[in-house]
Amino acid sequence: MISRRTTINTVFYLILLALALFYLLPIYLLTLTSFKAFSEVDLKTMWSMPSQGLHITNFIAGYKQLAPNFGNSLVMVIPEAILSSLLGSLNGYILAKWRFRGSNLLFAGILFGMFIPYQSILIPLVKFMQFVQLYGGLPGLIVVHIIYGIPITTLIFRNYYAGISTEILESGKLDGAGFFGLYRYILFPLSAPSFAVVIIWQFTQAWNEFLFALILTNQTKWPITVALNNLAGSQLVQWNVLMAATLLAALPTLLVYIFLGRFFLRGLMAGALKG
Amino acid sequence: MFRNFEFSPSRLVTALVMLVLGGATVFLIFSKTIPIPEKDIASLIMLVGALIFYAGIVVIFSLFENETVMAISLILPSIVAVAIFVYGFIGWSVRTSMSQWKGLNPDYTPAEPLLKNYITLLTHDPRFAVDVRNTAVFTMLFITGCIVIGLGLAILLDQRLKGETIFRGIFLFPMSISFIASGVVWGWLMNPATGNRITGINLIFQSLGLDFLISRWHTTPPPLGMAFTAIPAIWQLSGFTMALYLGGLRSISDDLREAARVDGASEFQIYRYIIMPLLQPVTLSAMIVLGHMSLKIFDLIVAIGNQDQRLDVPGIYMWNTTFRGNNYAQGAAIGILMLISVAVLVIPYLIYSMRTEAEL
Numbered sequence: 001m002i003s004r005r006t007t008i009n010t011v012f013y014l015i016l017l018a019l020a021l022f023y024l025l026p027i028y029l030l031t032l033t034s035f036k037a038f039s040e041v042d043l044k045t046m047w048s049m050p051s052q053g054l055h056i057t058n059f060i061a062g063y064k065q066l067a068p069n070f071g072n073s074l075v076m077v078i079p080e081a082i083l084s085s086l087l088g089s090l091n092g093y094i095l096a097k098w099r100f101r102g103s104n105l106l107f108a109g110i111l112f113g114m115f116i117p118y119q120s121i122l123i124p125l126v127k128f129m130q131f132v133q134l135y136g137g138l139p140g141l142i143v144v145h146i147i148y149g150i151p152i153t154t155l156i157f158r159n160y161y162a163g164i165s166t167e168i169l170e171s172g173k174l175d176g177a178g179f180f181g182l183y184r185y186i187l188f189p190l191s192a193p194s195f196a197v198v199i200i201w202q203f204t205q206a207w208n209e210f211l212f213a214l215i216l217t218n219q220t221k222w223p224i225t226v227a228l229n230n231l232a233g234s235q236l237v238q239w240n241v242l243m244a245a246t247l248l249a250a251l252p253t254l255l256v257y258i259f260l261g262r263f264f265l266r267g268l269m270a271g272a273l274k275g
Numbered sequence: 276m277f278r279n280f281e282f283s284p285s286r287l288v289t290a291l292v293m294l295v296l297g298g299a300t301v302f303l304i305f306s307k308t309i310p311i312p313e314k315d316i317a318s319l320i321m322l323v324g325a326l327i328f329y330a331g332i333v334v335i336f337s338l339f340e341n342e343t344v345m346a347i348s349l350i351l352p353s354i355v356a357v358a359i360f361v362y363g364f365i366g367w368s369v370r371t372s373m374s375q376w377k378g379l380n381p382d383y384t385p386a387e388p389l390l391k392n393y394i395t396l397l398t399h400d401p402r403f404a405v406d407v408r409n410t411a412v413f414t415m416l417f418i419t420g421c422i423v424i425g426l427g428l429a430i431l432l433d434q435r436l437k438g439e440t441i442f443r444g445i446f447l448f449p450m451s452i453s454f455i456a457s458g459v460v461w462g463w464l465m466n467p468a469t470g471n472r473i474t475g476i477n478l479i480f481q482s483l484g485l486d487f488l489i490s491r492w493h494t495t496p497p498p499l500g501m502a503f504t505a506i507p508a509i510w511q512l513s514g515f516t517m518a519l520y521l522g523g524l525r526s527i528s529d530d531l532r533e534a535a536r537v538d539g540a541s542e543f544q545i546y547r548y549i550i551m552p553l554l555q556p557v558t559l560s561a562m563i564v565l566g567h568m569s570l571k572i573f574d575l576i577v578a579i580g581n582q583d584q585r586l587d588v589p590g591i592y593m594w595n596t597t598f599r600g601n602n603y604a605q606g607a608a609i610g611i612l613m614l615i616s617v618a619v620l621v622i623p624y625l626i627y628s629m630r631t632e633a634e635l
Contacts, residue, residue: 012431019428020445023510025476026460027448046474091353098346106354108629113361115563115621117571119593120614121364123371123607127381128364133305139318147356154353179342208453210574211590215598221315225455229578232459242459250456257451261444265518 034058034244041239055240062245065237068220069227070248076138076145076223077206084146085198088153089191093183095154096161097169107158114151118211126215136218144216145206153198156267160194161187197267200260204253224249286334293331300324365614371607378601392608403609406589409501410616413588414569416502420509421565422558425516430546432517433524443521446514454511458578461507465492465579497585504579504586508569516561523557524550563624567617589613 033041035058036050063070095107118125125144126135134140164187172182213223222230228249231237237245257264301324303309304317311317329352336348373389376382386392396403428446432439449457466475469489473481480488493503527550535545573590580586589609597606 009434009436012434012436016428016431016436016442019424020442023445023449023514026457026464026510029464030460044474044478046478087353091350094346094350098343100343100347104629108625109362110353110357111625112621113357115567115617116361116365117567117590117610117613117617119571119573119590119606120368120610121360122368122593122610123597123603124364124367125360128359133321134318137315137318139315139322143322144360147360150353150357179345204451208455210453210455210577225453225574228453228459229455229574232455232462232578233581239463246456246459250452253451253453254448257448258444261447261451262440265443265447 030243030247030250033240034062034247036240038238038240058240058244059248061238061241062248065231065241066224066227066245066248069222069224072138072217072221073207073223073225074252076142077203080142080145080149080206081199081203083142084149084153084202085195087146087150088157088198089188089195090183091150091154092157092159092161092194093187095158097166097182097187098179107154110151110154112151113148114155118148122211122215129216135216137221138217141212141216141221141223144212145202145209148212149202149205153202156198156201157191157194160191164190193263193267196260196263200256200264203256207253283338286338290331290334290338293327293334297324297326297328297331301328365611368607368610368614371603372605372611374604376603376607377605381603386604392605393612396605396608396612402584402587402592403589405497405585406587406592408498409586409588410570410572412498412501413505413508413572414566416505417508417512417569418562418565420505421513421516422561424509424513425561426520426554426558428513428517429520429524432521443518446517448514449511450515452511454508454575455578457507457511458575461510462579462581465490465503465506467491467494493579493583493586500585504576507579508572508575512565512568516565519557519561520554523554527553559624563621566620570617570620571613 029046032047032050035054035056037052037055040048040050040052091110095103129135129140129144134143168186169182172186177185207223208225209223210225210229213226217223217226228246231245232242301321304311304321304324311320333345333348336344339345370383372392373386374383375386388394428442432442436442464475466477467490468474469477469491473489477489480486490503491500493500495503531549532545535549540548571590572588573594576586576588576591580591589612593606593609593613596602596609
């Protein structure tokens with residue numbers, strides 16, 4: 001019996017290992033190529049290790065190409081993630097604990113915004129942003145990301161707060177806490193898991209987003225995704241430099257996942273994202 | 276409602292000051308009475324002004340000393356924002372799609388007949404027909420791939436093997452990479468060159484002696500070529516699907532499995548008859564999330580396809596026709612058709628989840 005279990009486990013491990021290799025393949029190639037000299041970037045030797053030393057210069061060249069855009073992305077993403085999680089938390093608190101007539105219908109109405117293809121609102125969005133003079137720069141892009149992030153952030157916080165017993169809040173009320181007191185002293189200190197999920201989610205989404213960035217910003221304010229796509233399509237850049245640039249562009253979100261991924265996963269597995 | 280109403284003159288004055296200050300800031304910047312050369316700074320000051328104005332409104336609401344009123348006043352901006360940016364804009368797009376707007380200046384003259392743009396797209400536009408077929412191919416493969424691999428991985432990882440955390444991390448990390456970055460790398464891996472220019476994954480196949488697997492990838496003649504664009508998408512989101520299933524598996528109590536074991540069920544039977552049915556809601560959620568993603572796919576195809584007409588999807592068509600061709604009316608119609616395809620999937624789901632929650 002035990003040996004049978006061991007055999008099964010070995011088979012499982014082999015499957016997992018094979019899949020893990022498949023999942024790591026693109027990152028392996030990316031890292032490999034970004035350290036190679038240009039003369040080594042050849043079709044035949046694509047998978048060979050770099051033989052002429054590690055060319056850190058690729059990263060410097062790649063960074064030079066994308067530095068302003070990297071900065072734009074940071075300037076956009078950090079306030080976006082913080083503001084959108086605060087807003088989501090407030091909305092979630094109200095929709096979970098201060099239900100009023102029609103609040104469930106309202107929630108469904110907000111939730112629908114999460115699923116719309118943005119192509120269906122793109123033309124009015126551009127015209128509207130031009131009209132309110134928020135077109136072309138980063139503040140406008142931040143506002144747009146926060147607004148279209150309202151459904152998902154509200155959903156995550158509402159589901160999380162719905163799981164916190166109302167009795168705690170009732171006892172808080174007896175102690176004289178009001179709307180803000182209950183939030184400040186009871187719910188907010190308990191919110192760390194959902195803040196982790198929302199901040200990581202919004203950070204990644206905004207960092208990786210392409211469509212809004214492409215259409216709402218001028219070339220000088222392009223975030224990294226738009227600039228990277230432009231670089232990749234330009235044909236003028238060397239492959240090793242492009243791969244180094246791609247790695248740099250993916251690095252912030254990769255680091256977030258590597259170091260904070262388990263908080264995200266924990267929140268995700270706790271059902272935070274299930275509708 | 277007004278039992279606690281307490282007229283506090285100081286608070287009213289605060290509110291008025293905030294309204295005037297905020298309103299004036301917005302007006303002065305908006306009308307360019309105070310010119311600010313750096314556009315982003317101007318936008319920022321304007322947004323802060325709007326925020327101060329709104330804070331004034333909240334202070335007025337707070338005079339009622341009623342907490343539900345307070346709650347409503349605080350959720351109001353979100354409601355207004357979603358009402359404008361989602362529903363208002365959809366309405367505006369519908370109007371555009373039924374107009375004759377072609378060229379840079381808006382022209383809302385109704386089209387003749389009203390649904391002309393839709394009829395053209397759906398009946399005699401070969402490009403849109405290709406788009407629909409491509410989306411169908413992509414969606415089918417993407418959802419099936421993610422669910423099969425995601426569920427498989429979740430079941431494997433649920434066996435409490437050593438190193439579970441590391442595997443979980445490896446399968447989840449592609450999710451953190453943008454479609455653009457992943458499209459750039461996969462475009463290289465799926466290099467279709469053959470003969471002595473062979474490279475990428477094809478080169479691996481060749482050196483392993485698996486020549487029959489060598490493929491032209493996404494440049495395979497349609498509609499098969501489109502199928503390969505689903506590979507990077509599956510690579511990115513099967514780990515996410517796995518996490519959803521793992522969450523579902525972990526919420527099934529061990530007692531249930533134990534009881535089945537006592538009754539003599541094999542491990543396979545436990546999965547087949549107990550666990551799989553309990554995971555159905557997860558499958559539904561995963562299908563909705565993945566489905567709406569694939570129906571509006573844009574960036575990944577842009578990065579891989581590089582304007583290849585054979586890999587066209589509605590998202591790209593909408594983009595080109597609107598912002599390159601200035602055919603706003605037709606672009607809006609494509610956008611609305613995309614919305615309808617998602618709504619058909621999502622609205623029944625939203626109603627269903629609202630109902631099941633109401634029963635709890």
